[in-house]
Amino acid sequence: MKKEDRQRVLIFDTTLRDGEQCPGASLNHREKIEIAQQLARLNVDVIEAGFPVASPDDFQAVRAVAAAIKGPRIAGLARCLNKDIERCAQALAPAGKRARIHVFLATSRIHREFKLRKNKTQILRQAAQAVRFARKFSNDVEFSPEDATRTERDYLAEVVRAVIAEGATTVNIPDTVGYSVPTEFGALIDYLFQHVPNIAAATINVHCHNDLGLAVANTLAALCAGARGVECTINGIGERAGNCALEELVMALRTRNDVLGLTANIRTQELYRSSRLVSRLTGLAVQRNKAVVGANAFAHEAGIHQDGMLKERSTYEIMRPQDIGIDGSELVLGKHSGRHAFADRLAKMGFTLERSELDRAYRRFIDLADKKKVVYDDDLLAIARDEMEEGLSGAGAYQLDYLYVSTGTATIPNATVRLRKGKDVIQDAACGDGPVDAALKTIDRITGVPGKLLDYSIQAVTIGKDAQGEVSVRVAFGDAVVSGKAASTDIVRASAAAYLHCVNRVLAARTLSKRKT
Ligand code: MN
Secondary structure, eight states: OOHHHHTEEEEEEOTTTTGGGSTTOOOOHHHHHHHHHHHHHHTOSEEEEEOGGGOHHHHHHHHHHHHHOOSSEEEEEEESSHHHHHHHHHHHGGGGGGEEEEEEEEOSHHIIIIIIOOOHHHHHHHHHHHHHHHHTTOSOEEEEEETGGGSOHHHHHHHHHHHHHTTOSEEEEEETTSOOOHHHHHHHHHHHHHHOTTGGGSEEEEEEBOTTSOHHHHHHHHHHTTOOEEEEBGGGOOSTTOBOBHHHHHHHHHHTHHHHOOEEOOOGGGHHHHHHHHHHHHTOOOOTTOTTTSTTTTOOOSHHHHHHHHHOGGGTOSSOGGGGTOOSOOEEEOTTOOHHHHHHHHHHTTOOOOHHHHHHHHHHHHHHHHHSSOEEHHHHHHHHHHHHHHHHHOTTSEEEEEEEEEOOTTSOOEEEEEEEETTEEEEEEEEOSSHHHHHHHHHHHHHSOOOEEEEEEEEESSSSTTOOEEEEEEEEETTEEEEEEEEESSHHHHHHHHHHHHHHHHHHHHHHHHHHO
């Protein structure tokens, strides 16, 4: 093996699988494809697109990503069951030779005894059988012994040896519950390299969770011990406290290549854009002080630091904002910008809107540019997102036609709402505890589909008093829980639109299930 190959770290992104398991992060197909396209621009080596057997919807999403994305390998997750593996292979078929089947089975004592109720021999046999079966469909098969860090070491080594012997080309060692610490995790990887005779035949990946805030540190320790694949997510989203953050790991490799001597083939200039896109589409905000991509990551507050920065940037800056794609020219468009410049900017941000969506988005942009002096990239992201949502709802969806609210300290808040549905125009009015409550109650009266608001949050899209507010809501309609988002310079309007997106989503789902039965 050439020296540069030994130094190369493969980036396996699981934003669309583990990341999407994050509470409240569910993404629709269109959003998954947008993210996958951005991951391809970022140049990740593998995109884990989902868990095809989990639901027909997951299956379709994996298939859509496998069909749309060129470049990276596309992985699908499967349990060690033939029906899972077959389903996974079907979903991945459009990716051709770039399809990776990723099978997993828990190996720790606690999982064996309480979850699977199987002994060591049975687990070993099932893992080997599944890898052998998966190899019938693809030459690229990955195996994960779930809860590896709480598995007896000698038994783990035995499992790893067996699955490699059956043809696993990647073996992933997950710290499923985020329990390990760096010295221990590095030692575990080292142990496997010492005790698995055929280990050189596979790439060793690691998949670290952040329950103790150690996911990136554990990953680096594993790389130093010989692992060469990293499973990670944009912004570190994922189950519970999340996964190893891609942007942190990649920038650690790049910034400290002097000590680590490892490289990843990531276009780091796409990191910031990837972070914003994932945050916007999942509705999961990035904490301000988050490493690399947080709003404060390159902000210098103390006078003495600012003085140093002005004299020589490297006094207080170990990375340059440009390296992750913050170019300092966030200000992009104004009301004199043409349609072409607008479409071009959206395309650069990774959005490919259909013609009708683009028309509507452009009208909204002109409208917004009238209200706001400057329109930032994030404003455009919010508009593009909204229009994608509208596009999804289809012709049978409700659209907000008109909204009037009256509120104040000495009056009962009330709202008048007019909705359009195809050719129908329906109007009604109601009172509420506040203007938002009044608007949502009126929408309930019109649609006859009352929802229960579980979660409501509002965030400024950009800076300034004229910033758009983006409202995220989670709404329960009986057993179905859906989420919606919308942005506007008027927060009551944004609230009504976000809520209406939820109504449309639940109605679309109901029509779909009626058709099936
Ligand atoms: Mn995980």
